[in-house]
Amino acid sequence: MPIEKVIVLEDDQIVRKNLENCLRRRRYDVASASTLAAAQDYLNKDNFDVIFLDVRLPDGDGTDLLKAIQSRPQKPLVVITTGFGSVESAVECMKNGAFDYLIKPFSNEQIEITLRKAEEFNQLLKVNHYLSQDNEESNQVLLGASGSIESLRQLIRKVARTQATVLIQGESGTGKELVARALYRESPRAQAPFIKVNCAAIPENLIESEFFGHEKGAFTGALNKREGRFELAHGGTILLDEISEISPNVQAKLLRVLQERELERVGGNRTIKVDVRVIATTNRNLEQSVEKKEFRQDLFFRLNVVPIHVSPLREHKEDVAGLAEEFIRRYTRKHGVHVRGFSDDALKVLSNHSWPGNVRELQNVVERAVILCGESGVLEPETLGLNRSDSSSSASAPATDAPASPNGGPPTLAELEKRHILAVLEHCKGNRTHAARVLDVSIRTLRNKLHEYNGTQAGAESEEGEVVQSQG
Numbered sequence: 001m002p003i004e005k006v007i008v009l010e011d012d013q014i015v016r017k018n019l020e021n022c023l024r025r026r027r028y029d030v031a032s033a034s035t036l037a038a039a040q041d042y043l044n045k046d047n048f049d050v051i052f053l054d055v056r057l058p059d060g061d062g063t064d065l066l067k068a069i070q071s072r073p074q075k076p077l078v079v080i081t082t083g084f085g086s087v088e089s090a091v092e093c094m095k096n097g098a099f100d101y102l103i104k105p106f107s108n109e110q111i112e113i114t115l116r117k118a119e120e121f122n123q124l125l126k127v128n129h130y131l132s133q134d135n136e137e138s139n140q141v142l143l144g145a146s147g148s149i150e151s152l153r154q155l156i157r158k159v160a161r162t163q164a165t166v167l168i169q170g171e172s173g174t175g176k177e178l179v180a181r182a183l184y185r186e187s188p189r190a191q192a193p194f195i196k197v198n199c200a201a202i203p204e205n206l207i208e209s210e211f212f213g214h215e216k217g218a219f220t221g222a223l224n225k226r227e228g229r230f231e232l233a234h235g236g237t238i239l240l241d242e243i244s245e246i247s248p249n250v251q252a253k254l255l256r257v258l259q260e261r262e263l264e265r266v267g268g269n270r271t272i273k274v275d276v277r278v279i280a281t282t283n284r285n286l287e288q289s290v291e292k293k294e295f296r297q298d299l300f301f302r303l304n305v306v307p308i309h310v311s312p313l314r315e316h317k318e319d320v321a322g323l324a325e326e327f328i329r330r331y332t333r334k335h336g337v338h339v340r341g342f343s344d345d346a347l348k349v350l351s352n353h354s355w356p357g358n359v360r361e362l363q364n365v366v367e368r369a370v371i372l373c374g375e376s377g378v379l380e381p382e383t384l385g386l387n388r389s390d391s392s393s394s395a396s397a398p399a400t401d402a403p404a405s406p407n408g409g410p411p412t413l414a415e416l417e418k419r420h421i422l423a424v425l426e427h428c429k430g431n432r433t434h435a436a437r438v439l440d441v442s443i444r445t446l447r448n449k450l451h452e453y454n455g456t457q458a459g460a461e462s463e464e465g466e467v468v469q470s471q472g
Contacts, residue, residue, distance in 0.1 A: 002119060002231075002272060003028060003049045003050055003115055003118055003119050003122070004028065004029055004049055004270065005028070005029045005031070005046065005047070005048045005049050005050075006023050006028045006029070006030050006031070006048060006049060006050045006051070006052070007030075007031045007032075007033060007039055007042055007043070007048050007050075007051040007052070007076070008020055008023070008030060008031070008032050008033070008051075008052045009033045009034075009036070009038075009039040009051060009052065009053050009054055009057070009062065009065075010034065010052065010054045010081065011034045011035070011054060011056075011057050011058055012054075013034075015081075015104060015105075016032060016034065019052060019111070020032055022108050022111055023111075026115070031048070034057075034058070035057060035058055035059045036057055036059050036060045036062070036064070036065055037059055039051070039053075039065065040065070043069070043072070043076075046216070047074045047076075047216065047224055047225055048076040049076055049077065049118070049122065050076050050077045050078075050079060050099075050115070050118055051069070051076045051077075051078050051079070052079050052081050053065060053066060053078050053079065053080055053081065054081050054082065055080060055081075055082040055084070055089075056082070056084070062080070063080075063092075063093060063096060066078050066080070066093065066096050066097060066098060067096050067097070069097070070096070070097040074224050077099040077100075077118050077121065077122065078097065078098045078099055079098070079099055079100045079101075079102060079114055079118075080093045080098045080100070080101045080102065081102045081103075081104060081106070082101075082102075082103060082104065083103070083104040083105075085101070085103035089101075099117075099118060099121065100114050100117070100118075102114065123193075123231075123232070123234060123235075126227055126231075126232055127193045127195070127232050140178060140181075141178065141182065142156075142175060142178045142179060142182050143319070143322070143323055143326055143359075144316065144319040144322065144323065145318075145319060145322055146316040146318045146319045147316075148311050148315065148316045149316060149319060152179070152308070152310065152311075153182075155308060156179060156182045156183055156186065156308075157186055159183060159306050159308070160182070160183045160184075160185075160186035160187045161186070161187060161188065162306075163277055164305045164306045165258070165277070165278045165279070165280075165302065165303055165305040165306070166180075166183060166278075166279045166280070166305070166306045166307075166308060167243075167280050167281075167282070167286070167303045167304045167305075167306070167307050167308070168180060168279065168280070168281040168282075168308045168309075168310060169281070169282055169283075169284075169285075169286070169307065169308070169309055169310070170281075170283065170309055170310030170311070170312070171283055171310075171312045171358055171417075171420070172283045172357070172358065172360070172439040172440040172441050173313075173357045173358035173359055173360030173361055173438070173439065173440040174310040174311065174312055174313070174358045174359060175310060175358075175359050176241075176281040176283075176310050177196070177239070177241060177281065179308060179310055180239045180241075180279045180281060181194070181239075183237075183279055184236075184237045184239075184279070187237065187277070189235070189236050189237050189277060192235045192236030192237070193232060193233050193234070193235065193236035193237070194233075194236055194237050194238075194239070195229050195232045195233040195236065195237070195238045195239070196238075196239040196241060197210060197211065197229045197238065197239065197240055197241060198241045198242060198442075199240060199241060199242045199243055199244075199245045199246050200241075200242040200245040200441065200442035200444055200445045201442050204247055207246060207247070207250055208249075208250050208253065208266055209222075209226070209228065209266050210228060210229055211228050211229055211230060211250065211253075211254065211257075211263075212228040212230060212231075212253070212257075212263045212264065212265055212266060213225075213226050213227045213228030213230075213231055213265040213266070213268075214226050214228075214265050214266035214267050214268070215265050215266065215267040215268040217267065218265070218266045218267025218268070219266070219267065222266075222267065225265075226265075227265075228263070228265065230257060230263060230274050230276055231263075231272065231274060233274070233276045234274050234275055234276060235275055235276075236276065236277070237276065237277045237278075237279060238276050238277070238278055238279070239279050239280075239281070240254075240278065240279070240280040240281070241280075241281050242281065242282060242283070242441070242442070242445065243280040243281065243282050243303065244282040244283075244284040244286060244289055244294075244295060245442075245444070245445060248296065251295065251296045251299050252296070252299075254299065255296065255298060255299045255302060257274070258278060258299075258302045258303075259302065261273060261274055261275065261276075262274065278303070280303045283439075283440075283441060283445075285414065285417075286300050286303075286304070287300070288414060312355070312358050313355040313358040313359055313361075313362065314354055314355055314358075317351060317355075320350050320351055320355070320362065321342075321347055321350065321351065323359060323362055323363075324342065324347075324350055324362060324366050325341070325342075327362070327363055327366035327367065327370075328341065328342075328366060328370060328379075331366060331367045331370040331371075332370055335370060335371060337370060337371070337373065338377050339370050339373050339377050339378075339379060340376075340377040340378055341377075341378065341379065342378070342379045343378050343379065343380050343381070345380065345381050346379050346380055346381050346383070346384060348381075349381045349384055349386055350362075350365075350384070350386075353386050356420050356423050356424050356427065356438075357424060357438035357439060357440070358440075360438065360439075360440045361438050364437075364438065365384055365385065365386065368384075368385060369383045369384050369385070418449075418453055421435075421439065421446070421449055421450075422453075424438050424439055425450075432446055432447070
């Protein structure tokens with residue numbers, strides 16, 4: 001994270017002025033103080049990133065302020081400066097929370113090294129706090145042995161070593177985030193941050209702040225300065241999940257970041273340079289969204305440098321059995337139960353099912369089956385909870401038998417997507433929350449899709465978990 005605001009607490013006027021000038025040349029906001037009381041007044045009014053703290057001061061000992069700072073929710077990094085240094089004093093200060101310890105007189109080069117270390121340490125703290133909230137999927141890998149999955153792996157290996165922006169498209173539940181994580185793990189940035197933003201899950205009035213951060217007082221509730229996800233990802237990779245869901249206003253600002261690699265926080269006027277690799281995912285056809293004026297064409301071109309398409313599970317059904325076995329191993333460990341495997345009939349049902357929710361649906365089916373498995377330890381068709389007649393009919397009907405488009409030709413991707421969404425909604429008995437989970441989209445995304453279909457669903461608007469009646 002960039003260092004912005006610094007306090008210099010030093011009673012020696014010459015040392016204080018030299019340090020101020022050194023910091024201002026590097027475009028930091030510098031507050032100057034010669035007493036503990038003045039420095040405490042600054043800290044009570046604003047948040048600072050670093051404080052250069054002298055030990056011997058007219059109104060007390062600087063180490064007392066060092067100890068007091070450690071209890072602050074937004075505490076600056078403390079660099080102790082003293083002309084009476086000793087090993088014992090340095091060790092004691094570091095135990096009490098000091099970031100660094102400088103003995104006067106110090107050079108500009110020493111200050112530069114300290115500030116560079118502070119910026120790296122500050123980013124490490126912020127990223128670790130963010131990643132501690134990440135979910136269990138962060139360690140999962142792309143599974144499958146079919147030709148299409150192997151081709152996808154080869155493409156990932158080829159693209160990963162570049163710095164190119166990547167747009168991953170595919171139906172919900174196909175594993176687009178796993179592809180993004182594979183690109184990150186095999187890239188030169190693998191040791192740098194990987195920051196994910198679920199664009200559909202963030203309220204529209206907050207997404208700009210999530211992307212770019214905000215200054216203290218920028219809006220009601222902005223009690224402290226906050227770094228955005230792009231700043232957290234500096235030096236690494238940012239994943240913009242469901243990129244199609246951001247508003248036109250944010251699209252314009254995102255375009256500037258992709259073009260110039262710089263941003264301003266909400267409520268701020270400081271330009272912040274960022275070095276990030278951008279990976280975006282979407283379950284929509286963005287070219288159609290561009291044609292409908294729902295998505296900026298120039299932003300689409302910026303994102304679509306390297307397009308990657310993830311195939312739906314129905315196009316590589318030979319992977320179903322292997323995926324299901326892996327999910328058994330995963331969920332028996334998670335839930336602490338014993339399951340031996342699938343019966344032959346259960347494997348047939350799995351193979352015949354059309355999997356409208358793709359790998360995510362298969363994952364949910366296996367987890368439920370593992371939990372409900374009987375004492376025999378064998379998963380039977382009844383445990384899977386899939387309709388055997390529907391599975392058989394879907395297997396016997398080839399893709400070319402899909403209903404034709406109203407214009408007499410084959411159905412468009414948009415028409416297939418509509419049928420798929422409505423089929424999942426019907427499968428979930430009209431429960432939007434369940435359907436959204438199977439589709440791996442947000443409630444808002446599902447609601448927007450249903451509104452687009454003009455009469456394809458009936459039922460009053462209600463909160464999450466509502467049940468609606470779908471009509472094909």
